[in-house]
Amino acid sequence: MSTRWRLFFSYLAVIVVLVVALSLAVRSLAIHAVTTHMTGMGRGGMRYLMTEEIQGAINAGVNQGVLWGALAGLVAAVIASYLVSGWITRPLAHMADAADKIAAGDFGQRVSHAGRDEIGRFAIAFNNMAGQLEQTETLRRELLGTISHEIRTPLATIEGYMQGLIDGVIPEEPETYELVRREAARLSRLVTDIERLSRLEAGAEPISPRQMDAAEAVEAAAASLKPQFANAALSLDIDCGDPCPKVWADPDKFTQILGNLLSNSLRYTPPGGTVKVTVRSEHAMVAFTVEDNGTGIPAADLPRIFERFYRVDKSRSSAGGGSGIGLAVAKALVEQMGGSISAESVPGEYTRVTFRLPRWN
Numbered sequence: 549m550s551t552r553w554r555l556f557f558s559y560l561a562v563i564v565v566l567v568v569a570l571s572l573a574v575r576s577l578a579i580h581a582v583t584t585h586m587t588g589m590g591r592g593g594m595r596y597l598m599t600e601e602i603q604g605a606i607n608a609g610v611n612q613g614v615l616w617g618a619l620a621g622l623v624a625a626v627i628a629s630y631l632v633s634g635w636i637t638r639p640l641a642h643m644a645d646a647a648d649k650i651a652a653g654d655f656g657q658r659v660s661h662a663g664r665d666e667i668g669r670f671a672i673a674f675n676n677m678a679g680q681l682e683q684t685e686t687l688r689r690e691l692l693g694t695i696s697h698e699i700r701t702p703l704a705t706i707e708g709y710m711q712g713l714i715d716g717v718i719p720e721e722p723e724t725y726e727l728v729r730r731e732a733a734r735l736s737r738l739v740t741d742i743e744r745l746s747r748l749e750a751g752a753e754p755i756s757p758r759q760m761d762a763a764e765a766v767e768a769a770a771a772s773l774k775p776q777f778a779n780a781a782l783s784l785d786i787d788c789g790d791p792c793p794k795v796w797a798d799p800d801k802f803t804q805i806l807g808n809l810l811s812n813s814l815r816y817t818p819p820g821g822t823v824k825v826t827v828r829s830e831h832a833m834v835a836f837t838v839e840d841n842g843t844g845i846p847a848a849d850l851p852r853i854f855e856r857f858y859r860v861d862k863s864r865s866s867a868g869g870g871s872g873i874g875l876a877v878a879k880a881l882v883e884q885m886g887g888s889i890s891a892e893s894v895p896g897e898y899t900r901v902t903f904r905l906p907r908w909n
């Protein structure tokens with residue numbers, strides 16, 4: 549049954565109840581009044597006859613009144629149910645149409661909302677949802693585009709080298725094979741990164757945080773990278789403060805976060821530079837800062853470096869280049885453990901990435 553008919557029948561029910569109650573009340577009130585009046589006149593003999601007659605007249609009057617009243621009510625009910633159902637159903641029908649279009653892929657759909665009533669609020673919620681969907685869809689498209697682009701570059705290089713080898717225009721020497729191997733390695737690293745990130749974002753990688761000594765945690769994470777720092781002629785300083793705070797984190801994830809930040813500093817700091825890890829407690833959090841005096845990040849790129857696949861130097865395709873996922877992974881992990889991450893930088897001077905995790909002492 550449509551809203552219009554429902555409203556009409558509910559009005560009709562109200563009219564019927566009103567008409568019956570009103571006619572009964574009027575009838576009994578009128579009879580009572582007349583009877584009292586007659587009794588007051590003190591002519592008992594005529595009372596019964598008069599009352600009978602008057603009662604008939606009253607009934608007729610009431611019936612007529614009720615009939616007209618009911619008719620007027622009916623007309624009002626038809627008009628009111630038509631108008632009110634229009635007010636209610638028109639915006640709902642709009643939203644249903646918009647939802648259908650969104651489902652069909654037109655994510656730009658929005659509905660207009662005038663009132664502050666429930667329908668107005670519903671329209672606002674609907675538009676918010678549509679906006680979120682549009683954003684997700686845009687992200688998804690961008691991501692697909694980036695992934696295919698990232699995969700295409702090393703694939704094209706491998707293909708080019710192989711074709712060159714087949715045609716005999718590229719010499720068959722160890723360096724050639726090494727170049728091809730490096731591109732293949734880059735591809736497989738990319739796939740691993742994508743896999744890890746998607747697992748992370750889907751919440752498929754459970755975290756098991758526990759109390760950790762921040763100094764030990766930093767040492768453990770830095771240990772595996774120390775040889776690389778030595779090779780790159782970079783000094784690595786760790787300053788934990790005294791006393792060194794305790795932190796609430798998952799040890800493996802912590803190692804991964806700090807490892808990602810340290811390997812960035814390693815990659816973007818020229819030989820002779822310094823990388824410094826500082827640990828400080830800040831109210832309920834522990835702040836871990838990785839600072840280097842390397843290339844730095846331009847202000848325009850800074851807000852985007854935590855995005856998936858975002859790299860400042862987009863053209864970089866040499867084997868040393870990452871896929872631009874390290875910071876996105878770090879951010880997802882930090883946030884999963886109830887923390888936050890941010891970066892500041894002055895190009896040519898320093899880059900400082902700070903992440904905060906809950907303190908535990």
Ligand SMILES: Nc1ncnc2c1ncn2[C@@H]1O[C@H](COP(=O)(O)OP(=O)(O)O)[C@@H](O)[C@H]1O
Nearest residue numbers: 812813816853859860870871872873874875899
């Ligand atoms: N310590 C740093 N110094 C200079 N640039 C950095 C540093 N850390 C990150 N970046 C910039 O942020 C981008 C994103 O970093 P990341 O997500 O780790 O990706 P990747 O290291 O794979 O390129 C890098 O491509 C780089 O341009």
Ligand SMILES: [Mg+2]
Nearest residue numbers: 812870874875
């Ligand atoms: Mg990185």
